[in-house]
Amino acid sequence: MSNDTRTEHDLLGEREVPAGAYYGVQTLRGVENFHITGIPLSTYPSFVKSLAYVKKAAALANGQLGLLPMNVTDAISRACDAVLAGKYGEHFVVDMIQGGAGTSTNMNANEVIANAALEILGYEKGRYDIVHPNNHVNLCQSTNDVYPTAIRLTLILKIRALMEAMEYLRAAFGKKADEFSDVIKMGRTQLQDAVPMTLGQEFGAYAIMLGEDIERMKEAQALVREINLGATAIGTGLNAHPDYAPLVAEKLKELTGIDVLTSPNLVEATQDSGVYVQLSGVLKRVAVKLSKICNDLRLLASGPRCGFNEINLPAMAPGSTIMPGKVNPIIPEVVNQVAYLVIGNDVTVSFAAEAGQLELNVMEPVIAFSLFNSLVALRRACKTLADRCITGITANRDKCREYVECSIGLVTALNPYIGYERSTEIAHEALETNRTVCEIVLEKGYLKKEELDDILSPENMVKPKWMGKK
Numbered sequence: 001m002s003n004d005t006r007t008e009h010d011l012l013g014e015r016e017v018p019a020g021a022y023y024g025v026q027t028l029r030g031v032e033n034f035h036i037t038g039i040p041l042s043t044y045p046s047f048v049k050s051l052a053y054v055k056k057a058a059a060l061a062n063g064q065l066g067l068l069p070m071n072v073t074d075a076i077s078r079a080c081d082a083v084l085a086g087k088y089g090e091h092f093v094v095d096m097i098q099g100g101a102g103t104s105t106n107m108n109a110n111e112v113i114a115n116a117a118l119e120i121l122g123y124e125k126g127r128y129d130i131v132h133p134n135n136h137v138n139l140c141q142s143t144n145d146v147y148p149t150a151i152r153l154t155l156i157l158k159i160r161a162l163m164e165a166m167e168y169l170r171a172a173f174g175k176k177a178d179e180f181s182d183v184i185k186m187g188r189t190q191l192q193d194a195v196p197m198t199l200g201q202e203f204g205a206y207a208i209m210l211g212e213d214i215e216r217m218k219e220a221q222a223l224v225r226e227i228n229l230g231a232t233a234i235g236t237g238l239n240a241h242p243d244y245a246p247l248v249a250e251k252l253k254e255l256t257g258i259d260v261l262t263s264p265n266l267v268e269a270t271q272d273s274g275v276y277v278q279l280s281g282v283l284k285r286v287a288v289k290l291s292k293i294c295n296d297l298r299l300l301a302s303g304p305r306c307g308f309n310e311i312n313l314p315a316m317a318p319g320s321t322i323m324p325g326k327v328n329p330i331i332p333e334v335v336n337q338v339a340y341l342v343i344g345n346d347v348t349v350s351f352a353a354e355a356g357q358l359e360l361n362v363m364e365p366v367i368a369f370s371l372f373n374s375l376v377a378l379r380r381a382c383k384t385l386a387d388r389c390i391t392g393i394t395a396n397r398d399k400c401r402e403y404v405e406c407s408i409g410l411v412t413a414l415n416p417y418i419g420y421e422r423s424t425e426i427a428h429e430a431l432e433t434n435r436t437v438c439e440i441v442l443e444k445g446y447l448k449k450e451e452l453d454d455i456l457s458p459e460n461m462v463k464p465k466w467m468g469k470k
Contacts, residue, residue, distance in 0.1 A: 006126045022091040022125065024111035024133060030104030034095040037369070041092035041105060044372055048092050049084050050153035051109040054146050054229065055137055056080035057251035062139050065241050071121065072136055079116035088112050096369045101362040102147035109146075110137040140240040140248070142232040144270055144360055149227045149252075149260075151368045155279065156258055158375035159221045163214055165382035166286070170210040172386040176393060177204035184458040185310055185400035186407050193409035196458040199310070199395055206293050213286045220279045227252075227260050228269035234359040235267030273353035273361045276371060280349040283342055283374045290381065291339035294332035297389070301329055310400050314392030331389040338381040345370040404458050410437045413461050418446045 005016035008025035015025045041048055056077050063073030082088060091112045094104045110133035115125040117137075123130050131137070138146075181200035188194050229252065230245025232238050237245065249262045263269035303309035319328035348370045352363035361367075404410070411427045418441075426440050433440075438456060441447055447455070454460065 006124075008126055017126070019125070022088050022112040022115040023093060023108055024115065024126070026107040026133075027094060027104065027111050030094040030098060030100075030108065034098040034104065036095045036097045039096050039369075041094055041096060041108060042089045043096070044154065045086070045089060046157050047150060047154045047368075047372070048089055048109075050150040050157075051092075051105070051146070052080040052083035052113070053153060053252060053255050054141075054150050055109060055113050056084075057229075057248050057255055058139065058141055058146075059137070060251045061244055061248040062241075064247065065243060067139060067241060068136060072117070072131055075117035075120045075131060076113060076137055078120050079113045082116055083113065088116060096372075097365050099362070101143060101360060102365055103143045105365070106138070106141075106143040106146050107133065110134065113137050140230075140232070140244045142239075144233055145228045145231040145266075148270075148364060149229045151364065151371075152224050152227055152275075153252075153256060153258060153260075154368075155224050155371060155375070156221060158372065158379070159217060159224070159279075162375050162379045162382070163217050163221075165379040165386075166210055166214050166217070169382040169386040169390065170207050170214065172390040173203050173207035173210065176390060177201070177207055180395050183395045183397050183400055184404055184462070186403045186409055193403075193407040195409050195412050196404050196461045198462050199400060201462065202296075206296075209289050209293070213282070213289060216282045216285060220275075220282045223275045223278055225258065225260050226263050226269065226275070228263050228266050229260075230262060231266035231270045235265070235270040237266065267359065271356055271359050271361060273356055273364070273367065276349055276367050277353045280346045280371060280374070283371070283378060284346040286378060287339035287342035287374075290378075290385070291336050294335045294339075294385070297332045297393075298329045310396055310403070312394045312396065313389055316388055331385060335381045335385050338377045341377055342374045345374045401458075406436065408437055410456050410458075410461075413455055414441070414447075417451075417455060422446060 004019055006019050007014055008017050009015070010025045010029070012029070015028055017023070017025055017028055021028075059068060059073050059076040059080070062068040063070060063077075068076075092108055094108045098104045114128065114131045114133040114137045117131045118125060118127050121130060177200045179200070180203055181198055183199035184196055185199050185202070186193055186195075187197040187202075227249065228235065229248050230237055230240055232240050245262055245266070249260055252258075253260055297311070297313065300308050300311045301313045304312075313329050313331070315327045316330050317327075319326035319330075349367050352367045352370075353361065355361065355363045408427045408430045411423045411430070414423045414426070414437075426437055426444075426446075429435070429440050430437050438452055441452055442449060
């Protein structure tokens with residue numbers, strides 16, 4: 001062994017590991033084998049911390065059961081605390097997408113924690129006769145219960161962060177709904193004039209849509225709380241103490257403050273990826289709605305002279321290298337693209353979940369990577385949309401009113417008074433002659449001016465009303 005390396009061995013033989021590395025030979029092989037995304041575990045600190053939580057809970061449970069010497073239990077626990085505090089993060093080096101159902105990730109954690117524990121006990125890295133990555137750090141565990149449990153802890157943390165961002169965006173829409181409550185505009189269906197509404201109602205609907213999705217996120221989060229820790233390889237609990245599963249879940253709950261619960265059937269829980277499909281579907285739902293809202297914002301702000309021009313989006317950057325004065329809706333555009341990313345990730349999760357065979361789904365690394373990406377991107381998109389777009393939107397009140405007053409959509413309010421046939425006749429004539437609905441109704445004598453003014457008052461058309469009764 002040179003001064004710059006230390007010799008370690010595994011099933012495949014001996015290798016030289018950098019002397020300063022806290023990871024070991026199996027992690028080294030993982031790095032060499034998986035040049036895939038270039039995104040290591042350390043990119044997701046919450047995932048690294050979740051692995052440390054699992055390892056600490058396991059050590060405490062094993063110590064309490066008398067399976068680990070107390071000095072080793074304490075050293076592993078302290079090493080995990082250091083990881084939780086942000087230390088050793090740069091030593092979690094394996095690519096997020098990997099073969100082996102996450103074994104390289106689990107061993108990366110086992111080796112870093114083992115070597116950190118050795119230093120705490122006063123030994124050099126690699127003295128695995130004192131603290132061994134498998135025999136001690138991984139005691140009563142398998143990658144097949146450690147890895148999915150750490151994924152679920154991470155998902156819960158990221159779901160919480162996304163819901164906070166969604167609530168932040170929902171509140172921004174709610175404030176605009178109040179601000180625009182008196183702005184009369186034309187509602188549209190199939191991009192055609194429909195009936196009047198307020199801009200406040202339009203923005204209020206967006207707030208409600210987000211509120212509904214926050215509730216769906218809560219439901220998905222509740223499902224993610226179920227873990228299979230204690231299942232070991234396939235759910236039978238082989239090589240784990242009979243009391244380990246309930247005890248380690250209790251320790252994990254105490255450490256994280258997350259109300260995890262052990263699956264009632266660990267064989268089912270170890271192979272079933274349904275919760276990931278459910279969560280991914282909810283994320284896709286959020287993405288689709290956000291993209292729809294951003295499409296609306298781009299339409300409503302289109303122009304400014306040759307489009308709808310009902311609202312103004314805040315100018316965030318010059319819009320063209322060739323057209324002076326052009327400003328583009330870049331924030332809604334980037335949120336649209338995040339939505340497409342999330343929808344694509346949902347397809348990946350669906351195929352990866354379907355690919356599970358027999359007692360294990362080996363595709364969990366790409367499932368985790370896809371879900372983490374979706375959650376992070378959606379959280380950032382919500383915050384960006386709120387801060388750099390929604391809060392700065394202003395209404396073009398006169399333009400909104402002008403569209404209402406010249407629209408044939410007003411004729412819909414006449415249906416209860418003069419019937420559908422006459423209303424259709426008026427609409428057709430208004431389109432042909434470019435005259436207003438009011439002019440034609442008065443000319444034909446269908447209604448008196450006082451009646452017409454009341455019926456066609458846009459302010460009276462934005463809420464239920466029938467035959468003059470509000």
